[in-house]
Amino acid sequence: MVAPPDNDVLWARSLHHTHxxxxxxxxxxxxxxxxxxxxxxxxxxxxxxxxLRCLAGQTAPQEGEVWFNSAPVHTMSPFQRERLRRDRFAWIDPEPTLVPELTAWENAALPLLLRGTPRRAAKAAALEWLERLDIGACAKRRPRALLQAQRQRVAVARALAAEPAVLFADEPTATLHSAEGAQVLRTLTAAARSHRITVVLATYDTQVAALADRVVALLDGRRVNAPRTAEVEGRDACSLSV
Ligand SMILES: Nc1ncnc2c1ncn2[C@@H]1O[C@H](COP(=O)(O)OP(=O)(O)OP(=O)(O)O)[C@@H](O)[C@H]1O
Incomplete structure (x- = not known):
């Protein structure tokens, strides 16, 4: 096994997977x-x-290697991968997946609480991110009392409050209307840049891809050349959002 280049936080080689x-x-x-x-x-x-699931250690690829820093994720036990996901990664689904019995702030604080962060500190971090995402007023409400867009903001706050090394966002704004989605993405990308959080963002939307620093394009399970416009727009968007 050859370890990845030093400046890559995540590195995958020749991944093959079938369903x-x-x-x-x-x-x-x-x-x-x-x-x-x-x-x-x-x-x-x-x-x-x-x-994204292979990179995040949720799915073990049938062939190929995934490295996180100098750790081979593809040879880790399920327990080790679970710990890695809990301690270093965060994940945002297209649809918010919140714990219905917990309030918004408890949901946002959950990854920190699971890592053993004291409740007071976890609550402070959760409330701070809910405020930044303009849903501080909803902190004590349970998910069923929130709109879909508010629930997705709680999911984004939960991912950012954990200050992960890598945040995986799978179509995070696919279910939001465009103005709402743009605002959530702006907050997410600005927060990631200011906190040096690496983000891997899956999207079918060229405008969303344009917010990234770099675009990797897939077609039928293979890498293809990324559209040039997305890369050019991406550089412009970066300079605007820093
Ligand atoms: N659990 C599954 N069982 C069977 N086939 C699956 C499963 N998950 C994904 N697939 C198939 O694998 C291929 C890749 O799916 P994947 O969800 O990774 O693509 P995607 O680009 O994320 O698509 P989408 O944007 O629709 O989520 C598709 O053909 C999909 O139908």
Missing amino acids: NGSPALSGVSLGVREGEILAVHGPRGCGKTTL
């Missing part, structure tokens, strides 16, 4: 640099979610 025999990834390799926002862009079904 019930149908190929989802066919030899994808990529590196993610520390602190960068990388968009994985492509049409529905091209393998974005499968790639």
Whole structure:
């Protein structure tokens, strides 16, 4: 096994994965640099979610290697991968997945509480991120009392409050209307840049991909050349949002 380059926080080599025999990834390799926002862009079904799951240690690829810093994720036990996910990674789904019995702030604080952060500190961090996402007033409400867009903001606050090394965001604004989605993405990318959080963002939307520092394009489970416009727009968007 050859360890990844030093400046890559995540590195994947020749990932292959099938779901019930149908190929989802066919030899994808990529590196993610520390602190960068990388968009994985492509049409529905091209393998974005499968790639993010392999990188995040949720799915063990059938072939290939995934490294986080100098640790080989592909050879870790399920317990080690779970610890890695809990302590170093955060994940945002397209639909908010919150614990219905907990309030918004308790949901946002949950990853910190699971890591053993004292309750007072975890609550302070959760409230701070809920405020930044303009839902501080909802902190004591349970998910069923929130709108879908508010629930997704709680999920984003939960991911950012944990200050992960890598944040995986799988179509995080797909269910939001465009103005709402743009605001959530601006907060997410600005927070990631100011806290040096590496972001891997799956999206089929070229405008969302343009917010990233770099775009990796997928088609039918393989890497293809990224659209040039997205990269150019991405650089412009970066300078605006820093
Ligand atoms: N659990 C599963 N069982 C069977 N096939 C699956 C499963 N998950 C994904 N697939 C298939 O694998 C391929 C890649 O799916 P994947 O979800 O990774 O792509 P995607 O680009 O994220 O798509 P989307 O944007 O629709 O989520 C698709 O053909 C999909 O139908």
